[in-house]
């Protein structure tokens with residue numbers, strides 16, 4: 001067993017949320033150790049775009065800018081959003097100009113974004129043997145044991161290395177090892193939906209618009225990339241349908257997805273490899289279960305991708321940590337995270353409840369429901385104040401009240 005190293009904060013998980021937390025705390029002068037299984041790499045599909053893309057809100061973009069990540073990624077701004085449904089004529093449109101902005105958000109390829117975060121972290125990497133405040137040490141490998149006591153957090157790696165920390169931030173994703181080790185109860189919604197994620201080439205340009213059609217079986221989103229004719233697709237649907245669609249030839253799949261979008265972007269000319277991703281909605285009751293541990297990002301909550309808010313919520317977790325850590329040296333001080341945890345819980349709960357309601361409303365093809373949707377959407381479209389408030393909320397620029 002190698003010598004025990006003492007450091008202030010461990011961040012487990014080097015996805016976008018974890019690496020952002022590490023950078024944020026290092027910028028505030030904390031000594032941080034980022035632990036991740038493997039170094040991330042840039043992944044591109046056949047059409048030249050990563051198959052995993054994320055919609056980044058203006059609030060997240062501002063944070064990524066502060067952390068030095070944003071300037072190193074290619075992003076595609078979108079300024080409109082067009083939403084309609086399978087059964088009924090209800091149409092919703094959002095325009096950035098309505099709230100005095102030039103964009104609603106940006107679509108960014110996930111792996112280059114995470115790699116840009118790592119590049120930043122490597123620049124503030126700790127030089128071997130020199131333990132300085134504001135540095136990030138990166139540890140790659142698998143964790144064998146984790147124990148949290150009143151005084152310390154101890155982590156042993158599979159190779160025998162042993163570390164001791166004052167505080168632990170778990171950003172280790174939906175299947176969080178930290179959550180399981182600490183046996184933290186999870187509130188889960190049973191959902192037999194999965195998503196097919198891919199990239200398609202379209203005949204017409206995407207017009208910097210995020211297109212979303214609510215099908216009875218689940219929402220289909222076409223999100224604009226940096227290429228006017230390439231869209232990132234997230235198609236949520238029942239597992240049975242997804243398994244069938246994964247087996248289709250590319251040309252038959254293109255035909256199905258073109259019909260599903262009512263050919264709003266013309267013919268679907270080609271499709272990249274398809275990925276089937278499990279969907280879940282789950283959250284922790286308490287993201288600060290003991291004074292030395294905080295769980296953030298997907299380790300804290302997982303939401304349906306239909307609103308494109310998962311990673312944005314995770315980055316909000318990071319912004320909140322930075323706010324508190326700016327004025328507190330001892331992150332494990334009793335009660336420090338109580339209010340933060342309560343606020344994050346409320347936010348996750350409201351988001352999950354809203355997305356569940358939205359999915360249920362649109363999954364109902366009864367004529368009465370279709371009529372109700374039309375009335376509701378018509379009402380919503382007439383009240384600019386309400387619509388603008390919802391837009392600001394989705395952009396991370398203000399809370400619904």
Ligand SMILES: Cc1cc2nc3c(=O)[nH]c(=O)nc-3n(C[C@H](O)[C@H](O)[C@H](O)COP(=O)(O)OP(=O)(O)OC[C@H]3O[C@@H](n4cnc5c(N)ncnc54)[C@H](O)[C@@H]3O)c2cc1C
Pocket residue numbers: 012013014015016017018035036037038053054055056141142143171172173174176177195197234277278296297298299305307308309310311312313314
């Ligand atoms: C189809 C789909 C579309 C989406 N679209 C959007 C979108 O448009 N906008 C948006 O905001 N969100 C979106 N999301 C959600 C978003 O992808 C997630 O919220 C986000 O990736 C979570 O980031 P994270 O860093 O918390 O977790 P992850 O990205 O899961 O990262 C966790 C990291 O922890 C590491 N790890 C796990 N266990 C260990 C361990 N034991 N030791 C060391 N390291 C470990 C993993 O290797 C990984 O790197 C989408 C999700 C899906 C499924």
